[in-house]
Amino acid sequence: MQDDLFKEQRLAEQRSLSLLFGSKAKSRNTDANTSHKAGEKVDTARLEGLVYEAIKKYPNGCIMDDVIAALPSVREHSIQPRFAPLIRKGFVVDTGEKREGRSGRLQRIIKATDK
DSSP states (O other), X not given: OHHHHHHHHHHHHHHHHHHHHOOOOOOOTTSOXXXXXXXXXXXXXHHHHHHHHHHHTOTTOBOHHHHHHHOTTSOHHHXXXXXXXXXXXXXXXXXXXXXXXXXXXXXXXXXXXXO
């Protein structure tokens, strides 16, 4: 019974994230069938929600390395593709500034909006 309650809570959370972020996994027309099938299994709304919540924890902005550190249970390759859709949808902005990341390369600083 408790498992049913948790499952229902997770489903409700997924529905609200889908309404808020409204993304669907995408793949290119030229991608192999396996890529299309894998893309269907990615819950992009949930990932965008997690990344957005992590970015909100940095009121002065953050770089991708900060978000990766804030989400240790999410793979790096699942985090990076969420930035552009969040910017397009107006949930975060690129400040135009850059900061050095772990690799020594500059990374753009992004900041959550009040949306």
